[in-house]
Structure formats: C-alpha cells, structure tokens
Amino acid sequence: MASSVKQFCTICHDDGISNSAVTWCTECEIFFCEPCQKPHSKSRLSKNHKTMSAENYQKIPTFIREISSQCKDHRKKFELYCSYHACPCCVQCTTDKHQKCHDMKPLSDILKQVKSSASVQLLETDLKDVKENLDTAIKYLKTRISTINTQKKKAIEEIQKTRKSIADYLNKLEQTILDDLEFKHSKLKLSMTTLVEQMEQRASKMKQIQSEFTEMTKHATELQMYIGLREIEKTTSQTAKYIEDLESGDSFYEKNLEVKISSALRSILKDVKSFGDVKMNTASSTLQIKTGRNYQAQHLVPKGPGIDHIKLSFSKTLIIPEDMRTLEINATLILPNGKFVILDSNKSQLLMFSNEGIFIREIVTFTDGPNGACFVSQNTVAVTLGNRKQTTLVDIEKNAIIERIEFPHECEGVASDGKTLVISEDGGQITTVNLNDKSQTILEVIGTDCISLFQGKIYCAVYLESKVYCYKITGEPLWTFQHQYIAKPAGITLDMNGFVYIVSNENESIVVVSPDGKTCKKILSEADGIDDPWAIDINRETGMMIVSSEISNDSGASGATYETAFVYEI
Numbered sequence: 001m002a003s004s005v006k007q008f009c010t011i012c013h014d015d016g017i018s019n020s021a022v023t024w025c026t027e028c029e030i031f032f033c034e035p036c037q038k039p040h041s042k043s044r045l046s047k048n049h050k051t052m053s054a055e056n057y058q059k060i061p062t063f064i065r066e067i068s069s070q071c072k073d074h075r076k077k078f079e080l081y082c083s084y085h086a087c088p089c090c091v092q093c094t095t096d097k098h099q100k101c102h103d104m105k106p107l108s109d110i111l112k113q114v115k116s117s118a119s120v121q122l123l124e125t126d127l128k129d130v131k132e133n134l135d136t137a138i139k140y141l142k143t144r145i146s147t148i149n150t151q152k153k154k155a156i157e158e159i160q161k162t163r164k165s166i167a168d169y170l171n172k173l174e175q176t177i178l179d180d181l182e183f184k185h186s187k188l189k190l191s192m193t194t195l196v197e198q199m200e201q202r203a204s205k206m207k208q209i210q211s212e213f214t215e216m217t218k219h220a221t222e223l224q225m226y227i228g229l230r231e232i233e234k235t236t237s238q239t240a241k242y243i244e245d246l247e248s249g250d251s252f253y254e255k256n257l258e259v260k261i262s263s264a265l266r267s268i269l270k271d272v273k274s275f276g277d278v279k280m281n282t283a284s285s286t287l288q289i290k291t292g293r294n295y296q297a298q299h300l301v302p303k304g305p306g307i308d309h310i311k312l313s314f315s316k317t318l319i320i321p322e323d324m325r326t327l328e329i330n331a332t333l334i335l336p337n338g339k340f341v342i343l344d345s346n347k348s349q350l351l352m353f354s355n356e357g358i359f360i361r362e363i364v365t366f367t368d369g370p371n372g373a374c375f376v377s378q379n380t381v382a383v384t385l386g387n388r389k390q391t392t393l394v395d396i397e398k399n400a401i402i403e404r405i406e407f408p409h410e411c412e413g414v415a416s417d418g419k420t421l422v423i424s425e426d427g428g429q430i431t432t433v434n435l436n437d438k439s440q441t442i443l444e445v446i447g448t449d450c451i452s453l454f455q456g457k458i459y460c461a462v463y464l465e466s467k468v469y470c471y472k473i474t475g476e477p478l479w480t481f482q483h484q485y486i487a488k489p490a491g492i493t494l495d496m497n498g499f500v501y502i503v504s505n506e507n508e509s510i511v512v513v514s515p516d517g518k519t520c521k522k523i524l525s526e527a528d529g530i531d532d533p534w535a536i537d538i539n540r541e542t543g544m545m546i547v548s549s550e551i552s553n554d555s556g557a558s559g560a561t562y563e564t565a566f567v568y569e570i
Contacts, residue, residue: 007054009033024057026050029068031057081110084309100569103309133289140287159275173265181259188255195251202239209235307514307521310499312545312568318342318357325562329548331373332565333381334539340546341381341396342565343373343535350383350394357567363396371411371449376435377418384411384423391423391433405438407431413451413460420473422458424451430458432473443475450503454494461489461502468492468502470517479517486511486520491536495543495570503533503547510536510547529566543570 007021010030021031025040027049032040040046057065070077076090083103094104114120209232216228246252318340320327331343340353341363348370350363368385376382379397384390391411393403405421409431413424421433430443430451443458446469451460457478458471466488468481491503498515501523508531510524524530524547531550538545545568553560 005058007031007058009036011036021054023051024054026052027069029070078107081105081107100313129290136289137287140285155278163275177259181257185257188257195246199246202242205235206239307499307512307519310495310512310521310523310570312523312570315544315567315569316357317551318353318546318565318567319359320562320564321359324351324359325553327563329535329563329565330371331537332535332546332548333373333375333537334542334544334546334567335375335396336539336541338539338542338544340565340567341373341375342548343370343383345369345371350381350396352396361399363399364394364401366392372414372451374414374416376416376421382414382416382421384414386410386412386426391421405433407440408442412449415451415453415458417453420453422451422453424448424460427462427464430460430471430475443471445469445471445475445477450489450492452492452494452500454498459492459494459500461486461492463488463490463505468500468513468517470500481513481517481520483511483513483520485509485522486513490534491547493536493538493545494540495538495545496540501536501538501545503536505533508533524568531561532563535565538570544568545570 007024009017009019009021009032012019012033019033019035022034023032023037024030025032025046028040028046031054032051037051040049041051071088071090071093073096074090074092076092078088078090080089080091080094081087081104082089082093082098082101083105084101085098088107089098089104094101098104213228213232216225220228326346327342327344328346329342330345331341333341333343335341338355339360340355340357342351342353343349344351348366348368350366350370350373352360352363354360363381366383366385368388368390371384371386373381373383376393379395380402381394381396383392383394385392387410389407389410391405391407391414392401393405394400395402407423409425409428411423412426413422415422416435419435421435422430423433424430426449427446430445432441432443433439434441445458446460446462448460448462450463451458453459453473456473458473459468460471461468466482466486468486468489470478470480472478485507486502486504487506488504489502490505493501495501500513500515500517502511502513502520504511508526509522510530510533511520511522513520529549529551530547533547533549535548536546546565547568548563548565550561550563553562
C-alpha cells in the first residue's frame, strides 16, 4: 500500500525550506522540487540519471524503498556481487568481509535487463499461484476445522452415551442387589420376629405360674400343694425342654447380613485408568494445489555456491593437556560464542575449550556412558545416555544437568534446532521431541548414532550400510545416497547452504554431499592429516567446522597417538 506521507525536496530541506518534492532520483537517492530539478537534469554528472515522480515513488513498497544502492557499513556505492553470500558489496566490503570469497562479479552484470528477464514473469506467475494456493489451503483448513468440530461434538455424544449406558446398567445391577438384600432381610427378620413372639408367650405363661406358685405356697392345702407342684413341674420341664431344643438347633445362630461387591465391579476402580483414548489419526491430505514450476529456469541472481566451490582452510588444533590424552571423542561442538565442547566417552565427560582451542574446564561428568551431544539453545547442550534410555539437558555455564528426558528406546545420536530434539536408536527408530511441552513422536525410519537436523529435515548416515538418508521431520523419506567415498560414516552435519558433511571413518576422510543427495566431493583426506575421524560439527553462522582426529604424541613416544580436533574455515 502506498504511503500518504508528503515528501519534501531534500536539498531545500537541508536549507530549512519545506518545498514539496516532485521528483525522486534513483541514483542520487534524493527528492527534488521543481526549481532544484532543473540544474540536476542539466548537470553533466547527473543529466543521465534515472528519475521518477514523487507520486510514483510513494507507490513503491516500504521495504523496497529502504533498499539503498550504498553500503550501510562503508557508505560507498555497491559495485560487486558475492555469489557465495548472495549479496551486493562495495569495494571496501571485499577486503573487510569477503576476502575469501572468490566468486565476485560486477553488480551491473547481475542487474542487466533484470526487469525484462524471464524470471520476473515467472515470479509474477509464482506469486499468483502461491496466493491461489494459500487461499485454497486456507479454505481447506477452515473446512478441516469445521470437520474436527463436528468430530468433537460426535465424540462428546459418544462419551456421554457410553457414560449413560454404564450408569443405566449399574443402576440396574444396584437395584437387583438391593431387592435381594430386602428379600433376605425380610425373611430373616420374619423368622426371628416369629420366634420372639412364641418365646414371649411362654415367658408370659411362666410369669403367671410364678405368681400362682407364690399364692399356692401360702394358701393351698397339702393335697392341693402336692398335685399343684406336679403340674407346675411338668410345665416348667416342658418350657426348659423348649429352650434346650432351640439352643441345640440353629435358632440362636447369628445370621448376619453382608454384601460382597462383585470383583469385576471393584476392578473398575483399580484397573480402569481412563474412560478411553483420544487419537489423532493421520490420513493423506485431499488438498489439491497448483504444482510449482521447475526452478531450472533463469534466476534473477546466481544461487549459493556449488559443491565444487566448497574449500577449507585450516585454522587451529585443539590443545589437549598431556594428562588428558586418553580422550575418546564421541562428539565435537562449536558454540555460538566460538568456544568448543568435546564429549569424551572414556571418562564420560563434557569438556570446554576456548576460542583459541585451549582447555578451560570440565563441564559435567556422567555416571552412565554418553553417546552423542548437540547444541540446543542459549547455554544448553543435549547429551544422550544410551543404555539408560535417557537424554540429558546440560547447562554449560552452571556445569549441571538441568533435565532428564526418558525414552522408550536406547539413545544414540542427537540433533536439535532449538525447538525440536531428534534422538536416534542405533539401527532402530528415531524419536522427535517438542522442547516446549516435551511431547514425543516416534518415526519408523532407519536410525543410527549419526544424525543431524536442518530446516525441517532429518539427515542420518548408517555406519554398517555406508549410506546417507534424508527424511522430512515427519518421517517421509526424501533421498538416499551411497558412494565409494563414504565408508563407515561416523559423523554428519550441514552448512548454511544445506550441504551435508560426512565423516567417512574407514576412508579417513571428510565428504560433502549436495543438498539434493545426488553428488559428492571429498574435501579432507589422510593427506591432510586426518586420522581415524569420528565427530564433526559446523557453526552455520561463522562457517567454522571442527573434526576429531588422531595425531602423533609430541612427547616422542614411538607410534603413540592421541585424539584431538582440527578446526577449519569453510
């Protein structure tokens, strides 16, 4: 959208005068009012400059207007173009930042007929297609949102229906057992109540006889007394016999009511841990979008360097103290601040080295043998503990393990882009971890202890197969590469342009594979001093690379070697 800000003549404005601008010079990059435009258009130095109306200048997008023909660092005009860094340069840039860039071209050659090039028309078509694809994708996703809303509603109904069915069934079972309890209670109570009534009648009879016996002893004659005693004795004897019969039977047994809840029902409380599972089943997308063009057509500017342009220059060797020359280096890291970290599997230590390659300190010692390591973000490094089925997050400034993440498999290789952690099992599966919520996703792909992550793609090299694999972050295979240069690959990393660097352990060399997995090139070999290499890492911001290697012991012992690491500039 064009800006509505009123522009003033740059020259007049410098003199404190606010004259409205009518023209913009694309080469001088200043505004002119009508009086100032005339001398500019007649001057020998500027009469051939391209100009446009201030009104049309306002129509140029803001981010385009902010692009200057002058270098911001040196205030000089751009005259060259660096193909490696894909940026314009002034003359001073070539000495300050691009000393090692050999593919420099005149900027005028790059810009020649740029507006009339086929790439402009192709890009216009691409913009139209991409916009249509976005609209189609948005419509598709909105439809999907409506679909999952319906799915959620149906799922809730199913849950509630199931809950009601369970409740109705339990109510039925409950009523059945309550009815059974009522029946048995009534039966038992009736039996006991009847017995009580019978005994109360006999007790009343005995009470009456007791009263009559007292009066009889006071007033009856001897004959009456004699006959009466026999009658009373007979009745008493019968009552006693009645009680004995009751006691010898089951009339006085304590018949208790007890409910025994079904073990199957009780197991619900113990065994049923959830109402069910909510799963997100993935199916192929039905979205249909326009296929993008094949980008083998003309490009506005050359892309990054080809594989033949990749060259290394030696920088330094890490200095290993004599008392530490038993290192077994499993991983080498270059931190954003330029310092180096080494994972020593011999003593299960993480070690820190300065930018100059001098040993600084031990970061942490592990109780279990570590396998791999990678930089995560800020001061955090991830280290895998294979048999422990754990990956630890280490704060390298606090020298402490700050978190342990458990896995369903052994942990070998590890890679991270700061948001995702990728863990591999030697010869097995790969698991991705969302570092925000620690959720895990298992990918059914070929895993190994040699793994890297770059721009949403997983790269791994299989040691025994001598193959390099590239997958999407979701596990779909993209390409597989095999070459005689690559034998028993032990380490893998990528540079800023997506080239894959492989440590070929058996060949004692470093091999670069193109981003499309079609070609390769050997860039370091035994002739360069590489001996039994294993670990590799690249700082994509600085273009520095570190590779572990054995070197001869400088103490003079014949045939003695120890492990260290070489640092190179790409």
